[in-house]
Amino acid sequence: MDMSTINWWAVLVAAVSCFAVGGIWYAPAVFGKAWMRENKLTDADVQGGNMAKIFGLAFLCGLIASVNLAFFMNDPSIGVQEGAMYGFLTGFGWVGTFVGMHYLYEQKSFTLWLINAGYSTVALTLMGVILGAWK
Incomplete structure (x- = not known):
């Protein structure tokens, strides 16, 4: 894999977007109260x-996800629409389904799956848009 074609600024911005979407998604006014209840x-x-540890490691996870998605999208022909599609398919098709399998065995609620898998799908779709748009 040719890492020289990766736009590392786009990777960083996509990671920040993941963190920002999480801040909004899990805010009490959005899904935070339901997430806490579930x-x-x-x-x-x-x-x-330990909020510094939690936020720091959450950002690191988002950065790793962004780098991983950038590797999968490392083709100059991939633009915004393909980026959105790849991000969505990654979020829903991989993350959402695997989280769903865990939740089935852990006997967690469908509501919690919707909240967490929904966040992953939205965050990864936006990350795909950023990575696809910013070559």
Whole structure:
């Protein structure tokens, strides 16, 4: 794989977008309260974690996902539409289905799957758009 054709600025911006979408998606006004309810978490539980560690590792995970998606999309003919399609298929077709399998065995709710798989699908679709648009 020719890594010289990867736009590393696009990879970084896509990773930031993943983090930003998560901040919006899991905000209390959007899906945060439902996510907490489905996970049986209280405000104290959520605020009691090491936020620097959580945010830092979450950003690192988004960066790894962005690099991975950039490798799959490393073709100059891939534009915005293909990027959106690849991001969506990655989010729903891979992440969403595997999370779904875990949730079935863990007996987690369909609502929680919709929230988490929905986030992955939206975040990866946007990442694909950014990577496809910014060659």
